[in-house]
Amino acid sequence: MADPISITSLIIEVGRIIASLMNYAKAVRDSRPDARKLSEELFALKGILEHISAQSEPLSKSEELGLSDPEFLANALVRTNETLQSLLFDLEEPVSKYKRLKQKLEWPFTREKFNSHLIRLERVKSCLILVFTSDSNALNRDLHDKLTDLATSLEENLKVRNDERISTAHRDLCRWLAPSSPTGVHLRASNARLDQTGKWFIDTIFKEWLWGHDIYQQILFVLGKSHAQGVAFGYFYCSFGDVASQDPKNILGSLLSQLSESNPSILESIWPLYEAKTNPIVGRYPVDIADIEDAIIKHMSGDQPVVLLVDALNESCQSENIKRSFMRMLSKLSNLRILLTGTTDMFSCKHASIINVNSTIIKDDIDTFIRFTLQEDAMLKNLDSKLKDQISETISQGADGSFRWVQLSLESLSSLRTVGKIREALQTLPGTLRETYAGILQRIPASDWELSRAAFLWLSFSNRSLTLDELNEAVVLGETSTLLDEDMRLVSPGILLEICQGLITQDEVGNVNLAHASVKDFLTSEWIRSSGVQYFTLDPASAGKYLMRQCLNYLCLDNFRSGYVHSIDSILERERKNSLLQYAAHFWASHSESRNFDGRDHSIVNKLLSSRDLLRCGNYGVWVQTIAPDIDVETIETTHPLYYAASFGLVSVVEAIIESAPDIDLDAPGGRFGSTPLYVACWRGNHEVVDLLLQAGANPYRPDPSTGLTVFFLPQRPKFVRTKEILSRVPVKQIHSDSPKGMLSESPRSDTSPQPKRRALGDDIKGQKVESDNYKGPLDTDIGQRAFGSSSALLPSTIPTLEKFLAQVMELYPRLEPTLAQRLAQEQCRRYERLAGMRQKHAQDIINHSCRSARHCIALGGDAASTPHRPESMSSQGVGSPSALDFPPGVPLPPVRSLPAQFECPICFEVKKFQKPSDWSKHAQEDVRPFTCTFPNCRDPKTFKRKADWVRHEMEGHRRSEYWACSFPECGLTFDRKDNFIQHLVRQHKLSEPKIKRGKPFLIEQLVPPESNIETLWEIVEQCHREEISHEERCQFCGDILRSGRYLMVHLGRHMEELAMPVLEMVNQSVGS
Incomplete structure (x- = not known):
């Protein structure tokens, strides 16, 4: 191997020689041509030496320059050094003054010597080049191996990253499908289950049913709990205390998500829907039940057994909808088995195998539970075996198949402190579960009856689970309370758990619920009405009205008289100090039955709405700001209560407002998006309010500012069926003077009425309508309107000025910084002018018959031309007939029947070739240029x-x-x-x-x-x-x-x-x- 230092010294010597030659070229007149030739050769040699030096420095200890003959290189360097030394000798400055003077005036090389030096330099260069060219194949092979290893590593890395992206997308999709997970309930139930229990079911009945082939025995309805496994299975637990677990969409979505673990292809039908329901404003809409059914039917058919388990179906208030879905799937899938549990028969024997869980069947399980408790309970395990046997025998005989009665009886005995008390209690055990509950209620001190009854009522009929802090505020609120101060609050936050004697419990996340569904059944039963604890009777018919009044009383407290605040921190602080505020604000209207309002109800609603006249809108301002914390205070000040009454479907309140103010502007804009009361009532499906407003003279032809559409263009969804029926009876009218350009000139009562070309964000992402109800918060009045048509937020007749575009941007995105909103509005103006300019120029070209598209110009009778498929496009994205499903939102369909094709772009009017839908989508976006820098301080905020x-x-x-x-x-x-x-x-x-x-x-x-x-x-x-x-x-x-x-x-x-x-x-x- 050559010494890098010797090579470096040669490079330095070359530099010295070149410097000497330059001096001669300046001093000796006739030396310049020869000096230039020698310098060129020396520069070339210097480059080769530099290359050798660089290659001689290994990148690591394990990497060295691989040469087939290192000695050959060493010899070449020796000859190079000899050649350079010979040149240096001839150019070396003489010692005597005379010779130095002569050297400066005379070129030291004769022609023969000059040619000799040139030849020697050429030979040295050739030798050095030959060294590396002889090893080029080895170096190339080594480089190829390294590149191959690098490519393999990159492929593996890309695969890992791709797997991570797929996994993340899959998790997001499953969270969307199943917002309510049964895992926590399943773990609690599994941990509570004892070994050797349930064998009467699993080893006989379940196996026979699972592998049976009678289509009419595909449903197994069990009046009790069970557990089963299958090749492909899904399970779910309904809970009376969790409203989300009662929603059919959440139940079926969770089942589908679990089935995808054994059959991932089932998500292929769901993924497009997941993308289609994407909305940047309201998130993603929930999936439709019909879509879940279709996906299961399509992908789970075959020989693989599919088992679905749903526990406590009776605790869902929408059990009939779930039943219909199951029946539809069963009619299509012969390999599907469904196991349901509940307390009442929900299927006839024609459609299901019904097993009544009686005391005889589960006696062994109850005995196992009793023995386990006697062995493990901290108090009972200390009793002697004789007393344990007596307890076991007594409770087993009195159980009558009720695990709940057994559990409460054992807990009661465990609370006693002496053996004598336990023996005495065994003789007086309640004979039934309701007698047990009655005994528990009788142990509640009379001074605590009011608090405990209020707690039972709130937990039985609230629209969502309450936290302990919320419940503590709810139970102390009187019907005539005007102020909630420290004197009214409970001394201990957990005192309600103690007062209610174990009939209410707090879960691991802090929510409070009734201990068991049977507690609510007992409190609302006929039996309790004539018992000694009739004070605790709860009436489902009046419970909703009571909770509505309590929520309104809470909102009307003097605590909230100060009105709205001006910062999000102040809003959060107010909600922290007043725990029940969120629930009361969002759910008071959902507890009401607006047609059954009496004078007292009207009075308290009017009290809340009339507080709008106080400073900062008083209690009314607090209410509106709580349900819409990002709303600006100006909107709170200007929105009339009629808007919110129409939004919440308060028929009686709407009637009262219209009667009390005959000259009220029924079309006054309100809310964040300036919608009319009629529009918001239509959007939320409050058909009775729609009818009232139309009769009072509301204008159905007035377009909504956020969509540019009238109420006649509501989506075709079940939610709007009644509303559309009412709208179809609207008398025929001419266009109002303020109607947008192109609005219908008559009432669209016919199904053939023209529909608007624009698509709303609520539409399918590929351009097709999605038949589902949008999920919104309980009283989220504005968000749904914003989703409907927010991608078409300009009226057709709107003059495209900067101010109009800026208003549109701020209406859609009120969070934006003013600088960025101004930039986006300016780009909208430029975008409109550019696109309109291209269209106007093309129109003029058509008039002059000078369109550059020639035979492809559609306006001049031209047509598209088919082009051959490229091999790489055949296996990729869709060739053939393009549909709306192939394109992102807002991208128009290409004016052709199939791709690939060559045609005139209807945006820029240039003739282009398009192989596949994605080519057209990219081109359309390039014409529109939707992308702008989102950083307000950007120095180059152009569009891309x-x-x-x-x-x-x-x-x-x-x-x-x-x-x-x-x-x-x-x-x-x-x-x-x-x-x-x-x-x-x-x-x-x-x-x-x-x-x-x-x-x-x-x-x-x-x-x-x-x-x-x-x-x-x-x-x-x-x-x-x-x-x-x-x-x-x-x-x-x-x-x-x-x-x-x-x-x-x-x-x-x-x-x-968008x-x-x-x-x-x-x-x-x-x-x-």
């Missing part, structure tokens, strides 16, 4: 044709997920792009240029100056690379929190597409087709 360019701009210019910090002393500059950093190293620090220079008969690279003594360029690039730690970021449009900048970019891109793409439709309507 391609999403990738916009992402690169933000990630490298602003978000800085990675950067390079120069490590050279006294430098410290940072660079966001790798190529910029490399150029900095080359130009500022004189490192070797990574690009290979061409134009010579050999390869030359610049060498790092020897005095730098640093590592190679690529090592420095790697060492100086820095990556920012990924962290959660909040969307400045909607406030959603995304876990990293890359996820945020995808999210922001959708916002900008804002920009509808401009196409606006141009179509305003400029004309």
